[in-house]
Amino acid sequence: MNNVKGFSFSGISCGIKKKGIKDLGLIFSSKECLAHAVFTKNKVIAAPLIVSKKILKKNKIKGVIVNSGNANACTGKKGIISAEKIINNAAKIKNLEFNNFFISSTGIIGEQLDSKKIINKIPELFSKLKPNNIKDFANSILTTDKFIKIKSAKLKIGNETGTILGIAKGAGMIHPNMATMLCYLVTDIKFEKKTFINFINNATDKTFNAISVDGDTSTNDTVLGLSNGFINNSPIKSNTKIGNQLYKEIEKIFYYLASSIVKDGEGSTKFCKVTVKGTQTIIDAKKVCEKICTSLLFKTALFGSDPNWGRIIASVGATGLKYIDQSKIDIKINKNNVVKKGIGCKLTNKINMSMKKKEIDLEINLNKGSKESTMFTNDIGHEYIKINSLYRT
Amino acid sequence: MNNVKGFSFSGISCGIKKKGIKDLGLIFSSKECLAHAVFTKNKVIAAPLIVSKKILKKNKIKGVIVNSGNANACTGKKGIISAEKIINNAAKIKNLEFNNFFISSTGIIGEQLDSKKIINKIPELFSKLKPNNIKDFANSILTTDKFIKIKSAKLKIGNETGTILGIAKGAGMIHPNMATMLCYLVTDIKFEKKTFINFINNATDKTFNAISVDGDTSTNDTVLGLSNGFINNSPIKSNTKIGNQLYKEIEKIFYYLASSIVKDGEGSTKFCKVTVKGTQTIIDAKKVCEKICTSLLFKTALFGSDPNWGRIIASVGATGLKYIDQSKIDIKINKNNVVKKGIGCKLTNKINMSMKKKEIDLEINLNKGSKESTMFTNDIGHEYIKINSLYRT
Numbered sequence: 001m002n003n004v005k006g007f008s009f010s011g012i013s014c015g016i017k018k019k020g021i022k023d024l025g026l027i028f029s030s031k032e033c034l035a036h037a038v039f040t041k042n043k044v045i046a047a048p049l050i051v052s053k054k055i056l057k058k059n060k061i062k063g064v065i066v067n068s069g070n071a072n073a074c075t076g077k078k079g080i081i082s083a084e085k086i087i088n089n090a091a092k093i094k095n096l097e098f099n100n101f102f103i104s105s106t107g108i109i110g111e112q113l114d115s116k117k118i119i120n121k122i123p124e125l126f127s128k129l130k131p132n133n134i135k136d137f138a139n140s141i142l143t144t145d146k147f148i149k150i151k152s153a154k155l156k157i158g159n160e161t162g163t164i165l166g167i168a169k170g171a172g173m174i175h176p177n178m179a180t181m182l183c184y185l186v187t188d189i190k191f192e193k194k195t196f197i198n199f200i201n202n203a204t205d206k207t208f209n210a211i212s213v214d215g216d217t218s219t220n221d222t223v224l225g226l227s228n229g230f231i232n233n234s235p236i237k238s239n240t241k242i243g244n245q246l247y248k249e250i251e252k253i254f255y256y257l258a259s260s261i262v263k264d265g266e267g268s269t270k271f272c273k274v275t276v277k278g279t280q281t282i283i284d285a286k287k288v289c290e291k292i293c294t295s296l297l298f299k300t301a302l303f304g305s306d307p308n309w310g311r312i313i314a315s316v317g318a319t320g321l322k323y324i325d326q327s328k329i330d331i332k333i334n335k336n337n338v339v340k341k342g343i344g345c346k347l348t349n350k351i352n353m354s355m356k357k358k359e360i361d362l363e364i365n366l367n368k369g370s371k372e373s374t375m376f377t378n379d380i381g382h383e384y385i386k387i388n389s390l391y392r393t
Numbered sequence: 394m395n396n397v398k399g400f401s402f403s404g405i406s407c408g409i410k411k412k413g414i415k416d417l418g419l420i421f422s423s424k425e426c427l428a429h430a431v432f433t434k435n436k437v438i439a440a441p442l443i444v445s446k447k448i449l450k451k452n453k454i455k456g457v458i459v460n461s462g463n464a465n466a467c468t469g470k471k472g473i474i475s476a477e478k479i480i481n482n483a484a485k486i487k488n489l490e491f492n493n494f495f496i497s498s499t500g501i502i503g504e505q506l507d508s509k510k511i512i513n514k515i516p517e518l519f520s521k522l523k524p525n526n527i528k529d530f531a532n533s534i535l536t537t538d539k540f541i542k543i544k545s546a547k548l549k550i551g552n553e554t555g556t557i558l559g560i561a562k563g564a565g566m567i568h569p570n571m572a573t574m575l576c577y578l579v580t581d582i583k584f585e586k587k588t589f590i591n592f593i594n595n596a597t598d599k600t601f602n603a604i605s606v607d608g609d610t611s612t613n614d615t616v617l618g619l620s621n622g623f624i625n626n627s628p629i630k631s632n633t634k635i636g637n638q639l640y641k642e643i644e645k646i647f648y649y650l651a652s653s654i655v656k657d658g659e660g661s662t663k664f665c666k667v668t669v670k671g672t673q674t675i676i677d678a679k680k681v682c683e684k685i686c687t688s689l690l691f692k693t694a695l696f697g698s699d700p701n702w703g704r705i706i707a708s709v710g711a712t713g714l715k716y717i718d719q720s721k722i723d724i725k726i727n728k729n730n731v732v733k734k735g736i737g738c739k740l741t742n743k744i745n746m747s748m749k750k751k752e753i754d755l756e757i758n759l760n761k762g763s764k765e766s767t768m769f770t771n772d773i774g775h776e777y778i779k780i781n782s783l784y785r786t
Contacts, residue, residue: 043717044710044735074706076720076736109703110737219707296689296773297781304782310502313467314612317437324436327469342437343469344503380689382778388690389697389774 002152003131004163005188006030006230010128011140014121016069016107016114024118025140026090026125027064027184033226034190035061035102036197038204040221047072047079047113048103049220051087055099059193062100064184064224065090065118065125066141068169071180072105072113073219082115089119093126104222106143106169106180134167141169141182144387146264151256153249155189157242160231162189164249168257171264180220181208183257185250190229191236198238199247200225207254210375211262223254262376267383270302271359275374278366284321285373288364291315293377302379305355307347309338316364328367334360395545396524397556398581399423399623403521404533407514409462409500409507417511418533419483419518420457420577426619427583428454428495429590431597433614440465440472440506441496442613444480448492452586455493457577457617458483458511458518459534461562464573465498465506466612475508482512486519497615499536499562499573527560534562534575537780539657544649546642548582550635553624555582557642561650564657573613574601576650578643583622584629591631592640593618600647603768604655616647655769660776663695664752668767671759677714678766681757684708686770695772698748700740702731709757716761725756 010026017023037056039049055061065086072079087101094100105113128136138148152165170181185200204223229235236243263271274292279285292298295315301308309331317324331339334354338345400422407417430449432442448454458479465472480494487493498506521529531541545558563574578593597616622628629636656664667685672678685691688708694701702724710717724732727747731738747753 041713042707042710043713043715044706044719044722071703074703074719074732074735074737076734109707110732217711219710294687296777300778300781303778306782310464310467310612313437314435314502317435317612318610320434320436322436326437326467329437339467339503341469342467344467380778381782382775384689385693385696385773385775385778388693389699 002154002163002165004165004186006228007186007188008129008131009133009137010125010130011133011136011138012121012125012128014067015117016067022136022140023067023069024121024125025066025137026129027137027186027226028126028129029062029226029228031228031230032060032062033228034193034196035059035224035226036200037102037222037224038201040217040219042217042219044074044219046105046220047075048083048105049222050080051083052102052104055102058099061102061226062096063090064102064104064226066104066182067113067118068141068143069107070105070111070113071107071109071220073109075110075112078112082113085115086118089122093122102224104182104220106141106182106220109219134165138167143169143171143180144266145169145171149257149260151253153253155246155249157189157231157233160233162231162233163187164189164253166253166257168261170261171266180218181261182221183208183223183254185223185225185253187227188230189227189236189246190231190233191227195236195238195243196225196227199250203247203251203254206251207258211258259376262378265378266387267381268378269358269381270379272302272377272379273361273374274377275363275372276366277363277372278368279371280323280369282371282373285371286375287319287321288316288366289373289375291319292362292364293375296380299377299380302360303381307333307338307351307355309333309344312362312364313339313342316366323368324366325368330365330367332363395547395556395558397558397579399621400579400581401522401524402526402530403518403523404526404529404531405514405518405521407460408510409460415529415533416460416462417514417518418459418530419522420530420579420619421519421522422455422619422621424621424623425453425455426621427586427589428452428617428619429593430615430617431594433610433612435610435612437467437612439498439613440468440476441498442615443473444476445495445497448495451492454495454619455489456483457495457497457619459497459575460506460511461534461536462500463498463504463506464500464502464613466502468503468505471505475506478508479511482515486515495617497575497613499534499575499613502612527558531560536562536564536573537659538562538564542650542653544646546646548639548642550582550624550626553626555624555626556580557582557646559646559650561654563654564659573611574654575614576601576616576647578618578646580620581623582620582629582639583624583626584620588629588631588636589618589620592643596640596644596647599644600651604651652769655771658771659780660774661771662751662774663772665695665770665772666754666767667770668756668765669759670756670765671761672764673716673762675764675766678764679768680712680714681709681759682766682768684712685755685757686768689773692770692773695753696774700726700731700744700748702726702737705755705757706732706735709759717759718761721760723758723760727754
């Protein structure tokens, strides 16, 4: 884990969760940041997103406040007022204007957020800011996560070394779980505004949106990028050597964080990469991916290490794509053929054993075009039921 | 249970399932029947459906052969030849032509059907035909079902009494399970061809398609209607008093059978009726119903008797319908308000206790239009995982 110049972090307990458990976090930059966020596409969005969207209109902020334990979602005008109060208090302590702070919340939906608990702790939150308090912050934003998710990279930019750091939370495959996913990417490298926006958007599409599947996300999902330009390089542009290199690093960090979220799936025991090839459009390939990644029958077969390709091919057909020809479908599990031209191959011992792996690679080829797409999912087992049937109790 | 004039039934064991378990069924009518079927909309369809579709082109058959234990799906040309061989043998025994028999299969996907096992038992299958052997037939078509599903009604038609009898199999909410659903409706009442086709189509839409959700069905799903006209009434027409009465009876029988399938859901402990009101189109209402009925988070909350409306409202938003206004959404559980204008109501003890019921009535009103739709679903619990992760072993 690497510090990022000009950024400091803190994470403390404010009493929304059980006593002593971290539930309030802060990222603060000594220099104003270029900021861009990707929000949930859900039509029901939480109060902090309504507030933060407005603040981000000018693409400039200095800090991010996050609480866990309460999502401040479906809380009406009261919820918006709570979020604004918290930001106001944070701004005051730094003698800054209101619109210097971004706010996120994650946790239970529909209960009013007790803003007083947070406001009382804002002085402590700022006093604990340190450049290397990254883990405290990462801990403070967790809900049902079993582990913190942090990834960073260092890059030579001219004579300087720039750093990119990503911190995320989320457990489950998000869709269809719709548990909240949050990700903060901070960097001291300076970017051209348009380039930074594109990099964050594109990398989110390839990674977080490949687990949240087709925009079906929770009320609070947020990916925020912050660049404070502390190393004072000439602003990074797209389609340059260094630009391409940096984009790859951002995508790698997002991929690591997104796959960590899938792996931390509630009760998940397996990570599965689903690639669909041979469709006429990318949208069609995504449609097939989504159908498989959300098939309960497939996800339970995965849990049971059962190479049950019948459930996979039935999911393919269930998409209703008109040009599907069952006699052309090929399916591979961990590079082994299990279906050739729509007919099942012998399930060898090798295939059966390979289903017991922690990481499963599934490839479906419709052989009807040249487009493809990849998504990521996990299995559904007993732990998932236990966690989610008793979430409130 | 009522006999239906001219129809006889049998159900025996032919060795596809474990020894002694019924896995081969027959319905036979002494008079040629007017026949109409609704098939799965899945693009991957099983061999018996390919064969039966051709046979049904003339809308006239005398018998139905069904096997359980093997779906004869994804079996290529071999599978089609197997289905045809079986039909040929059944036709021969009755000195009938090939196209007098309809065939269905249900069970595991992707393994070749051993047609010899069935053909060897066809003489026994016919010899055991009896008008009141309905339960034997109903038993022979089951797979993971815990109980047989039979419903009948008697109606005065002029001086005669007509009978309608429905027999179904299926467990789980089908979509997203994609377990096979089969239903056979037989009647001795004579119908006008167009009327019979409409009645079967419309009643299927309102019932089986409200559990299979938007055409996302398995490779083998079939609803078949057979009318042998034995009581020799003047053919029933739509938009007549008796026509309307008969349609209602057919829909009632289908509703009973469809809800029995939901209640027999693999590991299901609860039946939930989901009504979505206040949308601008029926398609939109269906879209919201489907999102809720397939939300794992909602289905596990149902299992845990948790009135977790946050998961419901998040599902509503996840449909992405543009005109959704979260501040207008109302939600009722068992007639009690849990959300008014997008904000949670106090969860009283009454509401919490009512979630423990076996039948849950959920109503969501978007208050943005006058259209509505209803679907049916069940909960997802530990038994579901157990059954579906170990299906093959």
